[in-house]
Amino acid sequence: MNVTRGFSGRPRVHNPGLPPGQYDARDDWPVLSAEVTPDLSPADWTFRIDGLVEEPRTWDWATAHELPASVHEGDIHCVTGWSKFGVRFAGVSLDAFWERVRPLPSATHVVAYAHTGYTTNLPLADLRDGRAWIAWEYDGRPLPAEHGGPARLLVPHLYFWKSAKWIAGLRLLDHDEPGFWERNGYHARGNPWAEQRYSGD
Ligand SMILES: Nc1nc2c(c(=O)[nH]1)N[C@H]1C(S)=C(S)[C@@H](COP(=O)(O)O)O[C@H]1N2
Numbered sequence: 798m799n800v801t802r803g804f805s806g807r808p809r810v811h812n813p814g815l816p817p818g819q820y821d822a823r824d825d826w827p828v829l830s831a832e833v834t835p836d837l838s839p840a841d842w843t844f845r846i847d848g849l850v851e852e853p854r855t856w857d858w859a860t861a862h863e864l865p866a867s868v869h870e871g872d873i874h875c876v877t878g879w880s881k882f883g884v885r886f887a888g889v890s891l892d893a894f895w896e897r898v899r900p901l902p903s904a905t906h907v908v909a910y911a912h913t914g915y916t917t918n919l920p921l922a923d924l925r926d927g928r929a930w931i932a933w934e935y936d937g938r939p940l941p942a943e944h945g946g947p948a949r950l951l952v953p954h955l956y957f958w959k960s961a962k963w964i965a966g967l968r969l970l971d972h973d974e975p976g977f978w979e980r981n982g983y984h985a986r987g988n989p990w991a992e993q994r995y996s997g998d
């Protein structure tokens with residue numbers, strides 16, 4: 798971390814982990830939801846992968862928990878400007894799900910959809926190779942409902958609107974199909990390091 802002094806004499810801290818235009822929210826974890834938090838218990842939660850896969854499948858809470866557990870500790874970045882460092886999630890890597898459904902070679906994009914109807918689109922490549930999770934724990938505790946519990950998608954290397962709360966499924970496509978925010982002007986990919994906030998960035 799580099800600290801430089803400006804004319805005001807106040808230290809200006811440059812954190813190299815902070816993507817351009819972001820600030821460190823520290824202990825705050827703002828809730829951003831387009832919907833009312835649904836009343837969704839683990840017993841009601843299901844997660845389906847279909848579309849361009851060899852074997853479409855649906856998991857429930859118990860069968861999803863039979864998959865190998867995976868912990869991710871890292872940073873998250875919301876397009877509205879806040880970032881959080883070193884947050885710890887637990888769940889299952891999407892790679893474990895891919896092994897079981899086997900995406901077809903023609904699959905290039907994914908629409909993630911929530912139990913509430915929220916959708917967001919992602920390149921399939923961004924959900925492979927240990928970079929995306931279904932997460933149901935935060936800081937060693939069940940993921941709070943307002944943050945997407947029982948389970949949310951977690952894709953921390955992209956802006957956080959891609960991490961659909963109350964995740965219900967992934968549909969694999971051979972083309973890109975804009976989701977909720979993307980139809981409203983947000984970027985198709987949303988890489989925070991390239992400041993891909995809006996379409997055209
Ligand atoms: N279902 C659903 N998922 C969502 C959203 C939403 O409105 N609905 N908002 C997105 C946005 S813009 C952000 S920044 C994060 C916020 O997650 P948080 O409320 O846990 O901070 O969830 C993302 N996933």
Ligand SMILES: [Mo]
Pocket residue numbers: 829875876877957958
């Ligand atoms: Mo966001």
